[in-house]
Amino acid sequence: MITKSSQHLWTYRALFLGLCLLIITAKILPITLDQGRLPSPDILLAVTLAWLLRQPSAVPVLSIVIVFLLADFLLQRPPGLWTLLVLLASEGLRRKRAQMTEFPFLVEWGLFAVAVFALILMNRIALFVLFAETDRLGIALAHGIVTVGIYPVVVALSKYGLGLRKLRPTETESKPT
Amino acid sequence: MARERSDQSLARPVRRLMVGVLVLCLILLVLLWRIDNARVERIRAAILDRFVPNMEWAMAPVTSAGRMIDDFQSYARLYEQNDQLRRELQQMRAWREAAIQLEQENARLLDLNRVQLDPELTFITGIVLADSGSPFRRSVLLNVGERDGILDGWATMDGLGVVGRISGVGARTSRVLLLTDSNSRVPVTVQPSGQQAILMGDNTLAPVMEFLETPEDISAGDRIVTSGDGGLFPPGLLIGQVAITPDRRVRARLSADLSRLNFLRVMRSYQSNEVTDPGSLIGPPWPPEPSLSVPDDTVETGELEE
Numbered sequence: 001m002i003t004k005s006s007q008h009l010w011t012y013r014a015l016f017l018g019l020c021l022l023i024i025t026a027k028i029l030p031i032t033l034d035q036g037r038l039p040s041p042d043i044l045l046a047v048t049l050a051w052l053l054r055q056p057s058a059v060p061v062l063s064i065v066i067v068f069l070l071a072d073f074l075l076q077r078p079p080g081l082w083t084l085l086v087l088l089a090s091e092g093l094r095r096k097r098a099q100m101t102e103f104p105f106l107v108e109w110g111l112f113a114v115a116v117f118a119l120i121l122m123n124r125i126a127l128f129v130l131f132a133e134t135d136r137l138g139i140a141l142a143h144g145i146v147t148v149g150i151y152p153v154v155v156a157l158s159k160y161g162l163g164l165r166k167l168r169p170t171e172t173e174s175k176p177t
Numbered sequence: 178m179a180r181e182r183s184d185q186s187l188a189r190p191v192r193r194l195m196v197g198v199l200v201l202c203l204i205l206l207v208l209l210w211r212i213d214n215a216r217v218e219r220i221r222a223a224i225l226d227r228f229v230p231n232m233e234w235a236m237a238p239v240t241s242a243g244r245m246i247d248d249f250q251s252y253a254r255l256y257e258q259n260d261q262l263r264r265e266l267q268q269m270r271a272w273r274e275a276a277i278q279l280e281q282e283n284a285r286l287l288d289l290n291r292v293q294l295d296p297e298l299t300f301i302t303g304i305v306l307a308d309s310g311s312p313f314r315r316s317v318l319l320n321v322g323e324r325d326g327i328l329d330g331w332a333t334m335d336g337l338g339v340v341g342r343i344s345g346v347g348a349r350t351s352r353v354l355l356l357t358d359s360n361s362r363v364p365v366t367v368q369p370s371g372q373q374a375i376l377m378g379d380n381t382l383a384p385v386m387e388f389l390e391t392p393e394d395i396s397a398g399d400r401i402v403t404s405g406d407g408g409l410f411p412p413g414l415l416i417g418q419v420a421i422t423p424d425r426r427v428r429a430r431l432s433a434d435l436s437r438l439n440f441l442r443v444m445r446s447y448q449s450n451e452v453t454d455p456g457s458l459i460g461p462p463w464p465p466e467p468s469l470s471v472p473d474d475t476v477e478t479g480e481l482e483e
Contacts, residue, residue, distance in 0.1 A: 028229070061192070061199065065199055073220075073221050073225070074224070074225060074228060074229075076221075078207060078210055079206055079207070079221065080204070080206030081203075084203035084204060084207065087196070087200060088200065091196060126207075130211045132211065
C-alpha cells in the first residue's frame with residue numbers, strides 16, 4: 001500500500017514539474033507578439049494552486065520554488081518576489097485546507113480567487129515598497145479575473161485528463177501507515 | 178493513493194524550518210535584485226542562455242505549425258484576394274482605356290500643331306463630293322480644283338492622317354487617289370526605328386509596307402509617317418500604325434478613317450529645289466568657284482533636318 005501510494009505520489013510530482021515546464025515553454029515561445037485585448041491568464045498559478053488544493057502532497061514546496069523561480073527568471077519578472085508570494089499563499093492554502101472538514105468545489109474556487117487577488121495585491125504593494133515599476137492596476141485586475149475564470153478548466157483537465165482525484169481533507173490527515 | 182506524509186512528529190518542524198529558510202532566501206533574492214540590479218540581470222541572462230537554446234526542438238514544430246497556419250489562412254483568403262485582384266484589373270483596364278484615348282488625342286493634337294506651325298504647310302479644305310465606286314480604283318472627288326490652286330500630287334489628309342494624294346485636277350473638282358488604291362505608292366518612315374519603306378496600296382483597307390530593310394526591328398503599333406523622299410509629300414505627316422498580319426507581312430493601319438471621309442485637307446506643298454547636279458552631292462566639298470553648290474547644300478541639310 002505504501003509503495004503503491006508513494007509511487008503514485010512521485011508520478012504526480014514529476015507530472016507537475018513537467019506540466020509547469022511545458023507551460024513556461026509555451027509562454028516564451030514566439031507565437032504571438034501582440035497581446036489580445038484580454039490579458040492572458042496565469043495558467044501556471046492556476047495549475048499549481050489547483051493541484052495544491054486537490055492533492056497537496058503532489059505539489060511540494062520545493063517544486064513550487066523551483067518552478068516559479070524559473071518562471072520569474074525566464075519571464076522577466078522581478079526574481080523571487082512572485083515565488084515568495086506564491087510560496088506563502090500555498091502554505092496558507094495548505095493550512096486552510098487541512099483545517100476544513102467539508103470541501104466543495106465552490107469553496108475551493110473561492111479560496112483560489114481570494115488567493116489570486118491577495119497575491120496580486122501583495123505583489124503590487126511589494127513593488128510599490130521597493131520603488132519598482134508596476135503595470136497598470138486595471139491590467140493586473142483583469143489578469144486576476146481571467147486567471148480565476150480559467151480555474152474550472154484547469155481543474156477539469158487535471159481531473160479528466162490526468163486523473164487527479166480530489167482528496168478529502170480527512171483523507172489527507174489520516175495516516176496510511 | 179497519494180497521501181500527505183508530512184505530519185510525522187519530526188517532519189513537521191523540519192518542514193516549517195525549510196519553508197522559513199526558503200522564504201528568507203527569496204526575500205534576500207528580491208532585495209538583491211532591487212539593490213544590485215545589474216548583477217541579477219546578468220544571472221537572469223545566464224539562465225536564459227542555458228534554457229532557451231535547449232528549446233529549439235520545441236520551437237521547430239511550433240514555427241512550422243505557425244507557418245502552416247499562415248499558409249492555410251492565405252489559402253482561405255484566396256477567394257477574397259482573387260476578387261480584389263479582379264476589381265483592380267477592372268480599374269486598370271479603365272485606366273488603360275483612358276491612357277490610349279489620351280495618347281491618340283495627344284497624337285492628333287501634336288499633328289494638328291505641327292501642321293499649323295509649319296509655315297510651308299497651309300491647307301485647303303474641301304468636301305468630299307463622291308466616292309468613286311470601282312473595285313479597282315480607290316479614290317474620292319473633292320469640290321476644290323484648279324480654281325482653288327490645287328496641283329497634282331498634293332497630299333490630302335483628314336483631321337488625323339494622310340488619306341491619299343491628288344491625282345487629277347479639274348476646274349472645280351479634283352480626284353484624290355487614296356492610299357489603299359493599288360496604284361498608290363508613298364515613301365514612309367517607321368517612327369522609332371527610322372526605317373524607310375514604301376507604302377503600297379493593294380485595294381485592301383490596310384496597305385502593305387514593302388522594301389523594309391529589317392522587318393524584325395518593327396513591331397506592331399509603331400508610328401508610320403511620310404518620309405518626304407522624292408519630294409512628293411511633305412515629311413512627317415502621320416499615316417498610321419504598323420500592323421503585322423498572321424502571315425508576317427507588315428501592313429499599315431491607317432489613322433485616317435477612310436470609310437467616313439467628309440472634309441479633307443489638301444496640303445499645299447511646293448516642289449522643293451531639285452537636285453540637278455549629282456556631282457555636287459557626292460564627294461568632298463568643292464572649292465568656292467562653282468555657284469551651283471550653294472543651293473544644293475541648303476537642300477540637303479533641309480531634308481536632313483526634317
